[in-house]
Amino acid sequence: MMTNIAAVFWKQIKDTLKNKETLIQFVMFPLMAVIMEKAIKVDGLPSGYFANMFSAMYVGMAPLVSVAAVIAEEKEKNTLRVLMMSGVKPGEYLLGVGCYIWLACMVGALVLGMAGNYQGGSLAVFLGIMAVGILTSLLIGAAIGTLSRNQMMATSLMVPVMLIFAFLPMLAGFNETIQKVARFAYSQQVGILLGRVGAFRIGFENIFVIAVNMLAALLVFRYAYKKCGLA
DSSP states (O other): OHHHHHHHHHHHHHHHHHOHHHHHHHHHHHHHHHHHHHHOOOTTOOTTHHHHHHHHHHHHHHHHHHHHHHHHHHHHTTHHHHHHHTTOOHHHHHHHHHHHHHHHHHHHHHHHHHHTTOOHHHHHHHHHHHHHHHHHHHHHHHHHHHHOSSHHHHHHHHHHHHHHHHHHHHHHTTOHHHHHHHTTSHHHHHHHHHTTGGGOOOOHHHHHHHHHHHHHHHHHHHHHHHHHOOO
C-alpha cells in the first residue's frame, strides 16, 4: 500500500514540474503576498494584512483547482485506468495525489506565514489553520475531479466553485451584505481565524461551518465516486 502511494506521490511531483499551469497554482498567491507586503506600506493597515487576505484566497483556490485538474486529466487520458490495472487501488491513488498537493500547498502556506511576519507559536497556529482549510479544499476538488469525465467538464464545474470560495473572503471585507453570506463558507472562516492568530481564539461557528463544508464535500465525493468512479 505504502509503495503504491509513494509511487503516485512521486509521479505527481514529476508531472507538476512539466505542467506549468498546475505549478503556478502553488506559487501565485504566496509570491503576490510577499510582493504586496514588501512594496505597500499604509498607515493604519494591520500587520500581515495582505498575507492573511491572500492566504484565505489561496486556501479557496490552489488545492481545489489542482486536485480537480489532476484527477480529471488522468481520467481523460486513461492514466487512471492504467494505474488501476497495475494494482493501484482508488484509495491509494487519492492518498498519493492528496498528500502531494496538501504538502505542496503547505509549502506555499509557510511562505505566506513568513510574508505575514509570523514566528514561533503564531506561525504554528497560522499553519494549523491553513492545513485544515487546504484539506477542505482538497475534498471539494476531489469531488469535482471524480464527477468530471474530462478536463473541460472539470473546468466548467470548478471555476464557479473556486471563484466563490477564493474571492468571498476578500469581498466580505468590503461589503457587509456579502459578509453575512460569506460566513457560511469555510474559506471565510479560515480568513476570520487567520485574523485572530496574534490572540488566537476559536468559536463554535468557526468549527461548525468548516465541519459542515467538509461533510458536504465528502457526501458529494461519495456520490461522484458511486456514479462515475475513478477509471
